[in-house]
Amino acid sequence: MDKEILIEVEKVKKTFKSLVAVNDVSFKVNAGEYLALLGPNGAGKTTLIEMIEGIQKQDKGEILIQGKSWNGNEEELHRIMGISLQETHFVDRNSVEETLNLFSSFYGLPKSRAQEILEIVGLEAKRKTYVNHLSGGQRQKLALGVALLNNPKVLLLDEPTTGLDPNARREIWNLLEKLKRTSGTAMILTTHYMEEAQYLCDRIIIMNKGSFLAEGTLPQLIKSYGEGEVIQFLVNKPFGESLKLLPSVKKVFWEKRGTKGKLVVSDITITLPHFLALIAKENLKLLELESRKVTLEDLFISLTGKALNE
Numbered sequence: 155m156d157k158e159i160l161i162e163v164e165k166v167k168k169t170f171k172s173l174v175a176v177n178d179v180s181f182k183v184n185a186g187e188y189l190a191l192l193g194p195n196g197a198g199k200t201t202l203i204e205m206i207e208g209i210q211k212q213d214k215g216e217i218l219i220q221g222k223s224w225n226g227n228e229e230e231l232h233r234i235m236g237i238s239l240q241e242t243h244f245v246d247r248n249s250v251e252e253t254l255n256l257f258s259s260f261y262g263l264p265k266s267r268a269q270e271i272l273e274i275v276g277l278e279a280k281r282k283t284y285v286n287h288l289s290g291g292q293r294q295k296l297a298l299g300v301a302l303l304n305n306p307k308v309l310l311l312d313e314p315t316t317g318l319d320p321n322a323r324r325e326i327w328n329l330l331e332k333l334k335r336t337s338g339t340a341m342i343l344t345t346h347y348m349e350e351a352q353y354l355c356d357r358i359i360i361m362n363k364g365s366f367l368a369e370g371t372l373p374q375l376i377k378s379y380g381e382g383e384v385i386q387f388l389v390n391k392p393f394g395e396s397l398k399l400l401p402s403v404k405k406v407f408w409e410k411r412g413t414k415g416k417l418v419v420s421d422i423t424i425t426l427p428h429f430l431a432l433i434a435k436e437n438l439k440l441l442e443l444e445s446r447k448v449t450l451e452d453l454f455i456s457l458t459g460k461a462l463n464e
């Protein structure tokens with residue numbers, strides 16, 4: 155049986171005066187699927203996710219959650235949605251437990267649900283702590299806990315791990331991964347972190363300046379860039395001969411024309427000796443050299459001209 159489509163975004167556009175924040179984008183998310191919206195600052199991720207959350211209204215296009223638009227269905231949609239904003243504001247002089255109880259009462263849920271959530275997000279030891287005394291990671295866990303209270307069918311997380319240290323980030327990932335195994339929740343998360351999209355999500359959309367530049371599973375995205383390996387280098391003076399002519403080179407990308415760049419090659423062991431021989435022949439000095447598999451970041455840079463965290 156086909157999976158249920160829980161989120162449908164069809165030709166959605168949003169402008170702020172002359173700025174097109176989201177430009178005619180369409181996609182669907184099925185039950186049980188995790189989707190990442192990956193993009194640099196200002197790409198339009200928050201605007202898009204807030205339109206799906208019903209916080210902002212699109213100028214054009216249609217957004218359906220479980221087949222329904224926000225118009226006239228607010229109450230029903232709020233019941234099936236879990237939302238965590240980029241910065242969730244809690245009442246500082248409430249404890250973790252009081253905060254969860256308060257949000258539970260909004261949904262008409264019993265206090266026992268708040269207790270379950272304390273365990274799920276691993277904040278039992280902090281139940282009596284005021285929210286303004288929590289660390290960044292603990293706050294994010296609490297925000298996630300609030301989003302999960304109503305057992306949402308649709309979970310929308312705006313940069314759930316921005317600013318967290320790697321350990322705290324990993325803990326949030328573990329939580330979300332566990333949720334994926336135990337529920338049919340459809341999730342969209344926005345992120346600047348390639349590893350987050352890669353680790354958690356079935357599908358990735360790369361977004362920049364309001365538009366989708368690429369979409370697919372990680373292997374599909376890597377394939378679209380050109381599978382292979384990368385030789386990254388920096389030399390002291392520009393090359394005289396074209397690097398494209400070296401054996402097994404598929405593409406050449408320059409960061410600083412002639413001196414700093416990247417070769418995408420089908421086999422490093424074939425290209426590398428010729429590359430080094432050319433450096434010797436042209437009397438250049440090799441200042442940096444790195445070889446590795448193609449990553450999503452390579453694709454991202456080639457599509458947007460900038461690194462993900464710029």
Ligand SMILES: Nc1ncnc2c1ncn2[C@@H]1O[C@H](COP(=O)(O)OP(=O)(O)OP(=O)(O)O)[C@@H](O)[C@H]1O
Nearest residue numbers: 170173174175193194195196197198199200201202
């Ligand atoms: N209320 C608003 N009024 C005017 N411009 C806005 C408004 N909200 C967003 N923008 C602009 O729309 C563009 C997209 O912003 P958005 O916050 O959606 O990007 P983002 O991908 O979420 O970025 P970040 O990763 O920094 O959160 C940006 O150029 C932003 O300045």
